[in-house]
Amino acid sequence: MDIYEKIAAALKDNRHNIQLDGVKIYPQSYVEVDMVKMIMVKAAEKKVILAQGSGPLFQELEGEAYDDYKVCNCSHLNRVVLNKYLPYTKPSAFGKEIATIGLGDRLGIASPGHIQAVKGREIRPILAQQSIRELNLTNRTYRNVLDAACFAVFQEGYKDGFGADGDHLKTEEDIQSALDLGFTMITLDCSEMIDNTIDKLTDTEVEEKYYQLPQSVRERYETRYLDKCFELRNSKICFSKENLMKNVLIYGAAADFIVAIYEKQIKHRDQKIDFEVSIDETVTPTTPEAHYFVAREIYDRQVDINSMAPRFCGEFQKGIDYIGDIHQFEKEFQVHAEIADHFGYKISIHSGSDKFSVFQTIGRYTEGRFHVKTAGTNWLEAVRVVAEKNPNLYRKMHQYALEHFDEARAYYHVTTDIEGIVPLEKVNDHELSQYMNENNARQLLHITYGILLQAKDASGQYLFREDFFYTLEQHEAEYDEALRKHIGRHLEQLGK
Numbered sequence: 001m002d003i004y005e006k007i008a009a010a011l012k013d014n015r016h017n018i019q020l021d022g023v024k025i026y027p028q029s030y031v032e033v034d035m036v037k038m039i040m041v042k043a044a045e046k047k048v049i050l051a052q053g054s055g056p057l058f059q060e061l062e063g064e065a066y067d068d069y070k071v072c073n074c075s076h077l078n079r080v081v082l083n084k085y086l087p088y089t090k091p092s093a094f095g096k097e098i099a100t101i102g103l104g105d106r107l108g109i110a111s112p113g114h115i116q117a118v119k120g121r122e123i124r125p126i127l128a129q130q131s132i133r134e135l136n137l138t139n140r141t142y143r144n145v146l147d148a149a150c151f152a153v154f155q156e157g158y159k160d161g162f163g164a165d166g167d168h169l170k171t172e173e174d175i176q177s178a179l180d181l182g183f184t185m186i187t188l189d190c191s192e193m194i195d196n197t198i199d200k201l202t203d204t205e206v207e208e209k210y211y212q213l214p215q216s217v218r219e220r221y222e223t224r225y226l227d228k229c230f231e232l233r234n235s236k237i238c239f240s241k242e243n244l245m246k247n248v249l250i251y252g253a254a255a256d257f258i259v260a261i262y263e264k265q266i267k268h269r270d271q272k273i274d275f276e277v278s279i280d281e282t283v284t285p286t287t288p289e290a291h292y293f294v295a296r297e298i299y300d301r302q303v304d305i306n307s308m309a310p311r312f313c314g315e316f317q318k319g320i321d322y323i324g325d326i327h328q329f330e331k332e333f334q335v336h337a338e339i340a341d342h343f344g345y346k347i348s349i350h351s352g353s354d355k356f357s358v359f360q361t362i363g364r365y366t367e368g369r370f371h372v373k374t375a376g377t378n379w380l381e382a383v384r385v386v387a388e389k390n391p392n393l394y395r396k397m398h399q400y401a402l403e404h405f406d407e408a409r410a411y412y413h414v415t416t417d418i419e420g421i422v423p424l425e426k427v428n429d430h431e432l433s434q435y436m437n438e439n440n441a442r443q444l445l446h447i448t449y450g451i452l453l454q455a456k457d458a459s460g461q462y463l464f465r466e467d468f469f470y471t472l473e474q475h476e477a478e479y480d481e482a483l484r485k486h487i488g489r490h491l492e493q494l495g496k
């Protein structure tokens with residue numbers, strides 16, 4: 001009797017705490033629905049769902065069929081079948097009242113560890129969160145990303161709900177495609193509609209440019225804001241002629257863009273959508289006046305957003321702690337949180353990976369209602385496991401990253417000091433994982449993720465990818481535990 005036959009027989013006898021040599025069984029995945037018993041197992045490095053029973057669900061699942069059981073791959077078709085019969089395996093929108101954390105998984109294997117980190121806490125995970133930039137760099141699709149998240153939810157038997165964020169989308173087509181695939185959150189990236197050149201102009205040039213706007217447009221803004229102050233709970237936002245002109249020129253088009261996308265792609269959808277607006281990926285830090293201006297403009301035009309991501313003072317660089325004056329950050333963040341409260345949405349913190357020095361401030365002033373996005377730190381925890389378990393592979397990846405760092409800088413803003421990274425030859429194998437505790441090495445390995453995963457030799461063979469995923473498959477428990485601890489530390493610092 002082969003292993004699957006043994007497991008099927010056990011399921012038939014209502015035994016699902018099964019143990020077999022050479023097979024990893026996920027007992028928390030066990031479910032009985034519509035005359036079918038299902039459980040996830042891993043044998044020969046491959047995860048499958050073993051289904052035993054009969055009826056429509058059993059028939060709809062694709063897999064190697066035997067008498068009364070099937071060995072089902074984690075395929076897209078089977079994910080859709082699970083979604084149909086097990087609603088908890090489908091993503092959902094959460095609205096504004098509960099904290100959420102974006103857990104970008106560039107590898108498709110991090111969600112089990114993420115679920116173990118959030119389980120039992122007053123926060124919900126956005127497990128499927130990738131930007132178009134990440135999809136391009138990892139050669140994945142939103143369908144792959146959502147499949148991976150749904151199967152992880154099945155594997156972990158996680159029934160508290162999870163989200164799926166089409167992150168940093170800039171076009172109607174990408175938004176429609178993500179929503180049609182079942183994504184429940186959309187992050188609209190407004191960076192291309194924000195005019196970063198205005199900050200470089202003189203006051204005279206700003207005025208000249210402002211008076212090039214149609215008179216009706218200028219009069220509308222001046223009637224609404226000029227020489228007016230708007231009271232918030234503990235502060236007020238005032239618009240002089242100077243800052244009004246600048247905000248109109250910098251953010252006016254972005255506000256129009258948000259309204260247009262909302263009316264065309266979000267408002268009329270017959271599904272709940274967490275609609276986030278991102279103005280963080282710009283050169284221009286978002287002043288409280290600018291934040292209020294964008295919020296008021298879209299609020300008064302009946303746009304209902306779930307969250308907004310300003311660009312805060314200081315530096316929110318990828319995969320490392322906040323860089324800047326944390327007192328100035330607190331002073332400004334308090335006002336940003338008041339603005340969000342005033343208009344009834346959550347503040348969203350992008351590049352939230354490892355921002356430990358400001359997490360308590362974020363938790364305090366949002367009163368625990370926030371959205372924090374992470375992604376790079378989840379990739380770096382995988383790199384840490386590789387450094388610990390496959391030092392030769394880590395050395396090759398580290399060296400390749402050094403040789404291709406400048407190429408990677410095209411995708412992410414970092415202030416990495418490459419010379420500050422201890423040379424590989426000076427580090428013993430058992431110390432390699434220490435690189436993941438040093439900012440410069442973290443950023444080196446972080447922004448080169450796409451280059452490393454796609455790198456091939458002259459014959460077209462992957463240089464690192466297969467060995468990288470094999471190492472993580474062999475050390476699945478270690479990666480899960482690393483994420484449970486590291487994301488757990490994020491959540492504790494955020495007050496969750």
Ligand SMILES: O=C(O)[C@@H](O)[C@H](O)[C@H](O)C(=O)CO
Pocket residue numbers: 104130131133134167168349350351352353373374375376
């Ligand atoms: O790398 C990306 O494109 C994403 O992870 C993006 O930065 C995301 O919005 C984020 O802020 C995750 O920390």
